[in-house]
Amino acid sequence: MKLGTALLAGLLFGLGLSLSGMTSPAVVLGFLDIAGAWNPRLLFVMAGAVITTAIGYRWVWRGGRPWFDDAFHVPDATRFDQRLVLGALLFGIGWGIAGYCPGPALASLSGGYASVFVLVGCMALGWWLGARVPAPKNG
């Protein structure tokens, strides 16, 4: 049951990315290109996803506990720190270069483009390196 639910969630996520055009880097870069032929599709994806999640989360949290765990694991940090700012900026630059964020990058692997494998391999290397950056002392 637990693994079946996870598979369904993964399939829904991947289907959502494909249908919405997010597995096309040209569409993503079109959204980021505000001074060019701006493509608003990413905005509609975010609107649909954020509104659905906002309503759904509130409904789910009334249930007390998740089906396959003892408690909900929601990040409780509220502080802004350098890691968050630096990380978000580096991610945004990488996103703007090629038009891939992590979900679409992984979902595009079956497309058969060799350079997507290069990007995902380097992304995994980045995750590994990022995990080795020591946390701030006062974090």
Added chain:
Amino acid sequence: MQPWICSLIGGVLIGISAVLLMASMGRIAGISGIASSLLTGAPDRGWRIVFLVGLLAAPWLLSLVQGESAIGAPVVSWPWMAVAGLLVGLGTRLGSGCTSGHGVCGVARLSRRSLLATALFVAAGMATVFVIRHLLGVMGA
């Protein structure tokens, strides 16, 4: 169907996936968090691996049904793909999230950190495209 309607429906499906993951595992549907924790030895790997299998399989299954691939071609050369991948990996790990974890799940629960992160990565992405396409004048980098 109009592209924006497809995008809205796709977004709703992503939202349903996020709600399902919260209802079942009690977890945020952050792709960078789910995938990177497999590299750094998180406990309870089983559902994370299966979730990613579903994420990878869905566009391929859709291609079989539609008869044409839903996956678009990369628009930059492979050295740029390598640089981009490294920045995306490092950035999402340091910043504790990506477009899904911060942009969808975090914004949906009005997390201050996620709202800031989302504003920053969208702004940085827009600035990067502006520099590449309009200042340097290279379309495909």
